[in-house]
Structures are given as C-alpha cells and as structure tokens.
Amino acid sequence: MDVRAASPTDHRPVPRGSLAIAAFSTIVEWYDFTLYLYFATVLSRVMFGGGEQGLLTALASFALAYLLRPLGALFFGHIGDRQGRRRSLLLSVALMTAAMLAMAALPTYAEIGGAAGVLMMLLRCVMGFAVGGEYTGVVAYLLEGAPPHRRGLITSLAAAASEVGGLLAVFLSALVVSLVPAGALEQWGWRLPFLFGAALAGAVWALRTTVAESPEYERQQAAGTVPDQPLRHALTHHRAGIARGFAISALGSITYYVGISYVPTFLTSVGSRSETTSLWWSTAAAVAVILVTPLIGLAADRFGRRPPLLLLALGSALLPATMFWLTAGGSPALALGGTLVLACLAGGVSAVGAVATAEQFAGEGRLTGLALGATGATAIFGGLTPYVAQKLSAGTGWPSAPGLMIAVVALCVLPVLWRLPETRPEPRSPDS
Numbered sequence: 001m002d003v004r005a006a007s008p009t010d011h012r013p014v015p016r017g018s019l020a021i022a023a024f025s026t027i028v029e030w031y032d033f034t035l036y037l038y039f040a041t042v043l044s045r046v047m048f049g050g051g052e053q054g055l056l057t058a059l060a061s062f063a064l065a066y067l068l069r070p071l072g073a074l075f076f077g078h079i080g081d082r083q084g085r086r087r088s089l090l091l092s093v094a095l096m097t098a099a100m101l102a103m104a105a106l107p108t109y110a111e112i113g114g115a116a117g118v119l120m121m122l123l124r125c126v127m128g129f130a131v132g133g134e135y136t137g138v139v140a141y142l143l144e145g146a147p148p149h150r151r152g153l154i155t156s157l158a159a160a161a162s163e164v165g166g167l168l169a170v171f172l173s174a175l176v177v178s179l180v181p182a183g184a185l186e187q188w189g190w191r192l193p194f195l196f197g198a199a200l201a202g203a204v205w206a207l208r209t210t211v212a213e214s215p216e217y218e219r220q221q222a223a224g225t226v227p228d229q230p231l232r233h234a235l236t237h238h239r240a241g242i243a244r245g246f247a248i249s250a251l252g253s254i255t256y257y258v259g260i261s262y263v264p265t266f267l268t269s270v271g272s273r274s275e276t277t278s279l280w281w282s283t284a285a286a287v288a289v290i291l292v293t294p295l296i297g298l299a300a301d302r303f304g305r306r307p308p309l310l311l312l313a314l315g316s317a318l319l320p321a322t323m324f325w326l327t328a329g330g331s332p333a334l335a336l337g338g339t340l341v342l343a344c345l346a347g348g349v350s351a352v353g354a355v356a357t358a359e360q361f362a363g364e365g366r367l368t369g370l371a372l373g374a375t376g377a378t379a380i381f382g383g384l385t386p387y388v389a390q391k392l393s394a395g396t397g398w399p400s401a402p403g404l405m406i407a408v409v410a411l412c413v414l415p416v417l418w419r420l421p422e423t424r425p426e427p428r429s430p431d432s
Contacts (some may be wrong), residue, residue: 014145018211021204022141023157025093028204029134030165032100032197036124037062037261037386038166038173038282039190041268041275046108046186048117052394055269059387061121065128066379073371074231076133080367081230085141085214088133088367093208095130097201099123104194108186135162136370143358144216144366148425149301152355156297159350160290167286170264172196174279216363230368234361238369241360245373247416248309252353253382254409255316255346258402260285262386263327263339266402270328270393273335281339288340289347296351304424305356309417312348316410319345320403328399359423381409 013019036043040062044054048061072092080088103123109116138158146154172193180189220226227233234242263285267278299308319341326338361369385405392401 013147014141014212014215019142019145019154021207021211022089022138022145023154023161025089025204025208026135026138026158026162027165027168028093028197028200029096029131029138030162031169032096032127032131032165032201034166034261035169035173035193035197036127038170038264038279039193040265042173042177042185042190043120046110046116046190047106047120049109049114055265056387056390057117059265059390061117061124063384063387064121065124066382066384068125068128069132069382070371070375070379072129072132073136073375074132074368075129076137077367077371078230080133080137080140080217081227081233081365084217085137085144085367086208086211089137089141089211090205090208092130092133092137093201093205096127096134097198097205099126099130100194100198100201103127104191104198110186132371132375136367136375139354139358140366140370141214143355144214144363145212151359151425152300152305152352153294153297155355155358156293156300156351159347159354160293160297162350163286163289163293163347166260167283167290169193169197170279170282170286174276174283177279178276216366220363225364227365230365233365234368234372238361238365238372241369242373244416244420245357245360245370246377247413248353248357249374249377250381250409251313251316251413252346252349253378253380254385254406255320255342255349257382258385258389258406259320259342259346260289262389262402263342265386265390266324266393266399267327267335267339269390270399281336284336285339285343288343289350292344292347293351296348297355300352300355301424304422305352305359306417306420306422308348308352309356309420310414312345312352313410313414313417315345316349317407317414320406321400322403324403325400356420356423 040058041055044050044058048054048057076088076092079091103120106119106123107116135158139155142155142158143151176189176192177185264278264282267273267281268275296308323338323342326334357370357374358366360373389402389405392405393399
C-alpha cells in the first residue's frame, strides 16, 4: 500500500474550534495519566507501604496499566473506525473521569493495609484502558481535520498539549508537596491533584459533545467504505504501516517515559535531589518540551517527516547516557541542563512521531492500525521502562543505565527510519 493514500487531494478541514478542543483534550489525558508517575514516591508511602519495595511496586503498577493500553486502543479504535471518531473520544474520556474520581476517594495503606495498593492497581488498569483510546483518537482526528500543508504542526499540538498536561501534573505535584505538611500530605493532601484531574476530565467530556465529526469518517460513510471488521482490515491492508508505527512509537515512548516521566524518581532515588527540587526541575523540562514541539512540527511540514526523525534518533543514540550521568552527579546547573536536553529529545520525537505514525495508514482502519502499532509499542517501551530503569539504576549503581536503554532502542529503530517512506503531502501547484 502507498502510504500517500492517506493524503487525499480533496480535503475539507474541520472547524478550528473542534481542532482546538481535540488538541486541548490531551492536556487532561496526560495530566491524569502522568500524575501518578510524578507522584510515585508519595504514593509508594501512601498506598504501598513505603521503602524501596513500595516504590518498585508503585512503578510496577504504572507498568501494569500500560499493558491495558493496547486493549483499550483496540476497543475504542474499533468504535472510532466503525461508529466515528467523535463517539470514541466521548466514551474514553467519560471512563477516565470515573477512574480519576475513584482514585481520589481510595482508602490508604494506613487504613486498610495492602488492599489499598490492590485497589489502586485496578483503577490504574481502568485508566490505562481508557487512555489507550485517547491519544491515538486525538492524533487521528487532528490529522484528518487539518489542512494538508499544516498536518505536521497541528498534529504535533497533541504532543504539545499532552506536555502541558504533564506540566500541570508536575507543577501541582510540586505545589502540593511544597505546601502541605508531610503528615497531612499522606492523610489527605495527595488526593487534591486527583480531584482536580477528575474535574478537568469532566469538563473535556462536556466540550467534546460540541465537536464536529472527522471529515475522513464522513467520507468513508458517503463512499460506503467504513470497514465492517476494522481489526481484520488493518491486519490485511496495514501490516507494513503497523510495523513502521511500532518502530516510531518505540523511540517516542522510551525517550518520553525514561527521558521525562521517570526523571523525578531518578533524581530523588539516584541523584540525591529532594522531591521538591526534582519536581520543579521536571516542571522546567515540561516547559522546554512545549516550546520545542511546535517547532519540530513546523520542520516536519517544511522538510518532511523522515529527516527530523533520523536526526532525533541519532541524538537519542548519542546523548542520553551522558545526560543521565550529568543529572545524577553533576553540579545543579549541569544536572538541570541534562534534564532539559533529555526533555527536548523526547519532545521532538513525540512531535514528528504523531503525524508520521498516523500517516502510515489510510483512513479506513486508521485507529485500529494505530492501536496495533503505536499503542502496542507504548505498552512495551513506555510503561515498563521506568520500572526497568529503576531496577537497573539501583542494581548496578550506574547512573547512565537509563540513557543506555534509550540508546539501544534508538540504534534498533534507525534502520527502519532510514527506509521510511516520506508521507508529507505533495505541495499543490498554484494551478491545481
């Protein structure tokens, strides 16, 4: 299949308001999902009994939730491919709202013992299932609703807005840890960011009821090409796209979840920084990603998807081991610098990776193809990697170990990116 089939010449963009709501939605999605990781050291005490084992169990719970993401992506992808992108996005955010509200109301380890951790794990699995349908649905919607010559920029807004959500999560985590006394933090203060997330998710659901349907799905309805069995369609027609999407997302996932989301835990447990310092540095890293992401999206529109991906993969192979070493043992200025470099690499890959993965598929079966490729890779190279990074760092005493994890994946992905077909739509001539 020619992946340029995903770039029709006759294209009707959706209203800007619908695009803005879709992009804004990922703020809430990533706030709700990454809040847990930024709060991992606190939750390890509140829900899992504390100590090194408590922290590892908290990180394992994060990884377990990721194993549900591909199932959620397939479930909501089936709905999006069969019944429309809008319906899928409404259902997934409704489930997220309920899960966040339930997490905020959980009893703690001090109140019910180990059952608290079990309940938290179960709710994290519900959250992982819901988020599985969120990001791929939003990326597909933005791609299908954007003007062809601005697909890179507009689709990258999903990555930028998700980092705004991460920024909000780390900022509120830092604020709560800084302002709430330790005793009160473990009794009730930890609930505040979760309650805020549930309120945000409910607001997004209300906004999504006003968005227009994707023009790509409407085209399929008019043409009678909506697939009856999206999973079979994707496996029959999109096998190459699934493999390429897996590779791109593997690099995006490990750079993000080891290079950004895991860093506060790394700084606290390996780099001997305080929880407050670690969270504020991660706030600065989130700002850097927000600034870098649209620039990379514009570069993807100007130069194509393949050149930025190759450069970012090369940087991911060469830089992270040194950056983690600086982050753990350097002066405060060097450690902060290493944190920012890691964040910019991850943000760049996420920006161009969003449009590049979605363009591997024609509209028919696109969400299911993304579920099999991109979300499958995220389950392996996203949720599991903070746990593995912590085990390697603690077990070897070598602070560069998380950076080497990123480098290995980047080196494995580089040959795939070298052969990647260019999917940027051909610019229209003035006469067309």
